[in-house]
Amino acid sequence: xxxxxxxxxxxxxxxxxxxxxxxxxxxxxxxxxxxxxxxxxxxxxxxxxxxxxxxxxxxxxxxxxxxxxxxxxxxxxxxxxxxxxxxxxxxxxxxxxxxxxxxxxxxxxxxxxxxxxxxxxxxxxxxxxxxxxxxxxxxxxxxxxxxxxxxxxxxxxxxxxxxxxxxxxxxxxxxxxxxxxxxxxxxxxxxxxxxxxxxxxxxxxxxxxxxxxxxxxxxxxxxxxxxxxxxxxxxxxxxxxxxxxxxxxxxxxxxxxxxxxxxxxxxxxxxxxxxxxxxxxxxxxxxxxxxxxxxxxxxxxxxxxxxxxxxxxxxxxxxxxxxxxxxxxxxxxxxxxxxxxxxxxxxxxxxxxxxxxxx
Numbered sequence: 260x261x262x263x264x265x266x267x268x269x270x271x272x273x274x275x276x277x278x279x280x281x282x283x284x285x286x287x288x289x290x291x292x293x294x295x296x297x298x299x300x301x302x303x304x305x306x307x308x309x310x311x312x313x314x315x316x317x318x319x320x321x322x323x324x325x326x327x328x329x330x331x332x333x334x335x336x337x338x339x340x341x342x343x344x345x346x347x348x349x350x351x352x353x354x355x356x357x358x359x360x361x362x363x364x365x366x367x368x369x370x371x372x373x374x375x376x377x378x379x380x381x382x383x384x385x386x387x388x389x390x391x392x393x394x395x396x397x398x399x400x401x402x403x404x405x406x407x408x409x410x411x412x413x414x415x416x417x418x419x420x421x422x423x424x425x426x427x428x429x430x431x432x433x434x435x436x437x438x439x440x441x442x443x444x445x446x447x448x449x450x451x452x453x454x455x456x457x458x459x460x461x462x463x464x465x466x467x468x469x470x471x472x473x474x475x476x477x478x479x480x481x482x483x484x485x486x487x488x489x490x491x492x493x494x495x496x497x498x499x500x501x502x503x504x505x506x507x508x509x510x511x512x513x514x515x516x517x518x519x520x521x522x523x524x525x526x527x528x529x530x531x532x533x534x535x536x537x538x539x540x541x542x543x544x545x546x547x548x549x550x551x552x553x554x555x556x557x558x559x560x561x562x563x564x565x566x567x568x569x570x571x572x573x574x575x576x577x578x579x580x581x582x583x584x585x586x587x588x589x590x591x592x593x594x595x596x597x598x599x600x601x602x603x604x605x606x607x608x609x610x611x612x613x614x615x616x617x618x
Contacts, residue, residue: 266323266324267295267323269291291602297602307329312341316347325345325355326356329588331366361558361587365552365560369385371583379567379580384396397432399473401430416447422440435453436454439451486523488597493528500522561608564586
């Protein structure tokens, strides 16, 4: 084992069973712990909960780098307390990934609207209030095409809906108009509700700084979703999921027969069929996103991912790709191929730490 010359805190949510206890052999991070140790970094698991945030802050202040795996919404809580804590830790000269300010720039659904003119974009709109959505969305639904609505911050399909008019209806919906709506949460099925009922349900998504992003539904969704895992600006692996959220029912079957999401299969960054997408990401799209969002390469998350659906083929018959989400708060699980990239990037950040802690 390499000589230890730095500390890395790996922060993840505490559960009712673990409480403040944290284990180095956590299955999710076991390979990462070994890679960091081989690089000379002592990785220390740190279980987080708002109820003992002060004790966690004391632990984090002894680290050189903090790697965070906590969802935006976890067991009914948001990240308000945690994000304030992480800003204080970062202010002490400790590198935090992903920093809350970077999450707000690239890890919310609003990034889909901000980067809509890039090569990964599609027909995308932003609603700041329920009244604005009620005014603008009905005319888009009247085209007969489905739309996908996404709340500003969320995870696991929470607050993501596919909505469309009933077959043969091409009039902007009124409060008593029946529409079809399906939540992207696992186990959800398509339902018929009135537009007024659906709009009322969405009002909670606008509370505080909430908003909703509206994207065109991608008809090639049945061909699967490709997840690209990145470490800073390099692709470190792929995940391919054939049956994913909002997957439609077989032709002729009722909407309730839509299959539930299947497993995601993981691949290294050398997977041949994904090389065109890898090239676009590394050479075009990530640099363009950085310019739009004003993010330096060293401030990009140590681990993040982009989810892509297949868009319409271009004039040459080649595939296009549509971004449907960026994840930066809690990217897990991840392919084994990403581990050496994460370890290397962590070593670099430890070296660049403003106020390194003695070991």
